[in-house]
Amino acid sequence: MKNVSFKINQTQGKARTGVLRTPRGDIRTPAFMPVGTAATVKAMMPESVTATGADILLGNTYHLMLRPTAERIERLGGIHKFMNWDKPILTDSGGFQVMSLAGLRKLTEEGVKFKSHIDGSEHNLTPERSMDIQHMLGSDIVMCFDECTPYPAERDVVAASMRMSMRWAQRSKDAFGDRPDHALFGIQQGSTTPEMREESSEALKSIGFDGYAIGGLAVGEGQEAMFDVLDYAPGMLPADKPRYLMGVGKPDDIVGAVQRGVDMFDCVLPSRSGRTGQAQTRMGAINLRNARHIDDPRPLDEECTCPTCQNYSRAYLHHIHKSKEIISSMLLTWHNLHYYQELMLGLRAAIEIGTLDDFAAAFHARREIGDIPSLV
Amino acid sequence: MKNVSFKINQTQGKARTGVLRTPRGDIRTPAFMPVGTAATVKAMMPESVTATGADILLGNTYHLMLRPTAERIERLGGIHKFMNWDKPILTDSGGFQVMSLAGLRKLTEEGVKFKSHIDGSEHNLTPERSMDIQHMLGSDIVMCFDECTPYPAERDVVAASMRMSMRWAQRSKDAFGDRPDHALFGIQQGSTTPEMREESSEALKSIGFDGYAIGGLAVGEGQEAMFDVLDYAPGMLPADKPRYLMGVGKPDDIVGAVQRGVDMFDCVLPSRSGRTGQAQTRMGAINLRNARHIDDPRPLDEECTCPTCQNYSRAYLHHIHKSKEIISSMLLTWHNLHYYQELMLGLRAAIEIGTLDDFAAAFHARREIGDIPSLV
Numbered sequence: 001m002k003n004v005s006f007k008i009n010q011t012q013g014k015a016r017t018g019v020l021r022t023p024r025g026d027i028r029t030p031a032f033m034p035v036g037t038a039a040t041v042k043a044m045m046p047e048s049v050t051a052t053g054a055d056i057l058l059g060n061t062y063h064l065m066l067r068p069t070a071e072r073i074e075r076l077g078g079i080h081k082f083m084n085w086d087k088p089i090l091t092d093s094g095g096f097q098v099m100s101l102a103g104l105r106k107l108t109e110e111g112v113k114f115k116s117h118i119d120g121s122e123h124n125l126t127p128e129r130s131m132d133i134q135h136m137l138g139s140d141i142v143m144c145f146d147e148c149t150p151y152p153a154e155r156d157v158v159a160a161s162m163r164m165s166m167r168w169a170q171r172s173k174d175a176f177g178d179r180p181d182h183a184l185f186g187i188q189q190g191s192t193t194p195e196m197r198e199e200s201s202e203a204l205k206s207i208g209f210d211g212y213a214i215g216g217l218a219v220g221e222g223q224e225a226m227f228d229v230l231d232y233a234p235g236m237l238p239a240d241k242p243r244y245l246m247g248v249g250k251p252d253d254i255v256g257a258v259q260r261g262v263d264m265f266d267c268v269l270p271s272r273s274g275r276t277g278q279a280q281t282r283m284g285a286i287n288l289r290n291a292r293h294i295d296d297p298r299p300l301d302e303e304c305t306c307p308t309c310q311n312y313s314r315a316y317l318h319h320i321h322k323s324k325e326i327i328s329s330m331l332l333t334w335h336n337l338h339y340y341q342e343l344m345l346g347l348r349a350a351i352e353i354g355t356l357d358d359f360a361a362a363f364h365a366r367r368e369i370g371d372i373p374s375l376v
Numbered sequence: 377m378k379n380v381s382f383k384i385n386q387t388q389g390k391a392r393t394g395v396l397r398t399p400r401g402d403i404r405t406p407a408f409m410p411v412g413t414a415a416t417v418k419a420m421m422p423e424s425v426t427a428t429g430a431d432i433l434l435g436n437t438y439h440l441m442l443r444p445t446a447e448r449i450e451r452l453g454g455i456h457k458f459m460n461w462d463k464p465i466l467t468d469s470g471g472f473q474v475m476s477l478a479g480l481r482k483l484t485e486e487g488v489k490f491k492s493h494i495d496g497s498e499h500n501l502t503p504e505r506s507m508d509i510q511h512m513l514g515s516d517i518v519m520c521f522d523e524c525t526p527y528p529a530e531r532d533v534v535a536a537s538m539r540m541s542m543r544w545a546q547r548s549k550d551a552f553g554d555r556p557d558h559a560l561f562g563i564q565q566g567s568t569t570p571e572m573r574e575e576s577s578e579a580l581k582s583i584g585f586d587g588y589a590i591g592g593l594a595v596g597e598g599q600e601a602m603f604d605v606l607d608y609a610p611g612m613l614p615a616d617k618p619r620y621l622m623g624v625g626k627p628d629d630i631v632g633a634v635q636r637g638v639d640m641f642d643c644v645l646p647s648r649s650g651r652t653g654q655a656q657t658r659m660g661a662i663n664l665r666n667a668r669h670i671d672d673p674r675p676l677d678e679e680c681t682c683p684t685c686q687n688y689s690r691a692y693l694h695h696i697h698k699s700k701e702i703i704s705s706m707l708l709t710w711h712n713l714h715y716y717q718e719l720m721l722g723l724r725a726a727i728e729i730g731t732l733d734d735f736a737a738a739f740h741a742r743r744e745i746g747d748i749p750s751l752v
Contacts, residue, residue, distance in 0.1 A: 038695075038696070038699045038701060039692070039695065039696070040696055040701045040702075040703045042701060042702055042703070043702040043703070043706075044703070045683075045703070045706065067695065067698065067699060068670070068691070068694075068695040072670070072671060072691070075671065076671070076673050076689060076691050076692075077673070082689070082691075082692055083692065084687040084688060084692075294444070294448070295448060295451065295452070297453070307421075311460040312460060313452060315444070315448070315452050315458075316415070316452075316458055316459065316460075318444075319414075319415065319443065319444040320414070320416055322443065323414045323443060325414060325416050325418060326416075326418055326419040326702055326705055326706070327416045327418070327419070327420070327421070329702055330419075330421065330702070330706070
């Protein structure tokens with residue numbers, strides 16, 4: 001019997017709340033997964049990530065297979081023990097990052113040959129190898145090995161790419177085998193073409209997965225084109241399984257995608273932007289580098305309950321960012337991840353009580369106003 | 377009436393335990409003060425610094441006067457509120473760092489003119505200005521403005537430098553004024569010459585301070601020469617006031633100095649070495665960069681109770697240091713500061729029960745053995 005299950009609690013329009021149960025813990029959906037690329041959510045202690053409300057992390061197969069290697073992590077007792085995180089972890093398949101980060105690479109039906117961006121060493125990633133790596137890591141939710149179709153692409157390129165991904169999906173499923181405590185997610189491709197998305201969904205459903213991701217978005221098409229796809233793509237996937245929109249996104253991307261029926265998200269934005277002095281807030285993105293904050297005794301957001309907003313002024317955040325102090329990355333990443341988890345909490349609560357439209361309207365209205373007026 | 381006081385609890389030989397009382401809290405001596413140069417102990421949340429057992433931090437006047445400026449910190453409510461640390465803070469006078477960090481500078485009887493290493497702006501630091509800055513910062517323990525005599529120096533250079541520092545000590549005392557909630561420490565100079573140390577001590581005592589620092593050491597003279605000075609210099613200072621050895625040091629420097637009657641220390645070593653992958657432990661300094669740790673599932677130190685040793689393997693620490701992850705600085709700095717505070721706790725406990733010599737012997741013996749044997 002499968003020890004991973006998904007239960008929908010409530011729906012409003014296409015949006016829904018639910019719980020994805022795993023032996024390592026429950027994931028409340030809609031869920032945001034902070035990115036822990038190299039076995040650490042950058043600038044955060046794992047207990048601080050937990051304090052923001054995260055139920056699950058995402059790890060990157062490509063980075064981990066190169067350093068410290070999946071074999072080493074397996075010998076050391078798995079990724080959870082290694083990085084001191086005992087809740088669920090989802091790992092991507094490595095394919096996307098091979099294409100964006102690796103040096104020379106060669107894509108064939110078999111898989112991808114590439115050279116490491118760290119030391120130039122040669123590697124071979126196939127559906128079977130990706131499943132093997134994710135097994136060694138011990139990740140709770142395993143992603144199929146696929147090709148993320150470049151955007152834009154001609155129709156025949158989209159079709160060929162998507163169909164190869166579907167053959168790889170079957171090979172992934174076969175290689176994944178019978179692992180009752182772990183989930184395998186298929187990935188829908190097909191770019192911005194409804195027929196291709198439909199064909200991809202049918203192929204995935206006939207193989208059968210524990211969850212379904214929407215891939216090939218957030219790759220430069222813009223929010224409008226992405227929402228066009230999200231107007232139909234989630235509905236092609238099984239209603240009783242979690243739907244995961246990969247690599248998304250900005251707060252307003254997430255709100256729009258939840259309204260369109262998506263359950264899971266991951267994005268580097270909250271952690272990466274924190275390291276460059278940017279705060280994600282109810283008022284939009286705020287740049288602490290800006291001189292307007294230099295004498296400002298107020299917190300980033302007076303309504304926020306994170307440690308950064310509770311204990312530090314904008315003037316301090318400006319100072320530590322200008323001084324290139326590590327605590328700047330620590331405090332802003334913490335705030336940003338807290339903000340994202342509070343956003344998900346707000347979305348879930350609104351769906352539960354049937355006020356998602358009001359919630360979304362208030363969300364957009366507050367961002368429209370923008371940051372609080374400067375004191376100078 | 378002065379609201380800062382020092383009480384000696386117990387002595388063993390020249391060593392002593394005590395409590396330095398301030399309105400912001402008690403400082404248990406012998407005490408180690410972590411360095412928070414730019415209003416942050418690098419890579420640490422203040423609550424984590426507290427968790428290591430620190431009673432007091434050191435801040436750097438030179439850095440803070442340049443950025444964000446003392447005037448700004450005063451407007452924002454003082455250094456404690458600014459950096460979210462409500463326990464005592466000691467600030468140096470700025471003199472030492474002007475000489476080591478600033479660009480062009482000109483030293484006269486009046487003070488030091490210099491250019492900022494950050495933006496080249498021109499500044500003037502005098503005893504009066506240093507007192508003013510430390511007042512604006514709101515630091516609890518204020519250091520006299522002095523010149524740290526270079527090492528080595530000719531006898532007449534040492535004498536001239538020391539005598540100017542003593543004139544500056546009088547000007548510092550005059551400018552400090554009557555501040556019952558705050559302490560002013562004088563700084564003994566005189567390099568490695570007993571007569572000069574004696575003359576300096578007499579000058580300071582006739583002015584009268586709340587505590588006395590031993591300056592001009594740990595500037596390249598080596599441990600043997602430093603201990604030679606510490607064999608006599610602390611005894612020249614009032615027995616009923618705290619004695620602070622500035623900028624020291626390595627763990628074995630601290631043990632030797634405590635045995636010679638020193639009560640307070642500060643050093644960047646635990647935080648700085650943490651950022652370069654070095655751990656300070658009972659077994660000596662351990663370099664996590666070393667490949668011997670790559671597959672080692674053991675903690676840095678099995679007996680250490682810090683979060684790093686409780687939750688992470690040497691293999692993980694090696695991985696995150698090699699991957700240049702911020703959490704490497706966070707975990708190693710935490711461990712190092714914890715180690716230093718445990719060392720001080722051990723020294724205090726040993727003095728209390730009269731076993732300091734045994735404690736020191738065990739300390740040296742464990743370091744003599746070195747790190748645990750590699751598994752490979």
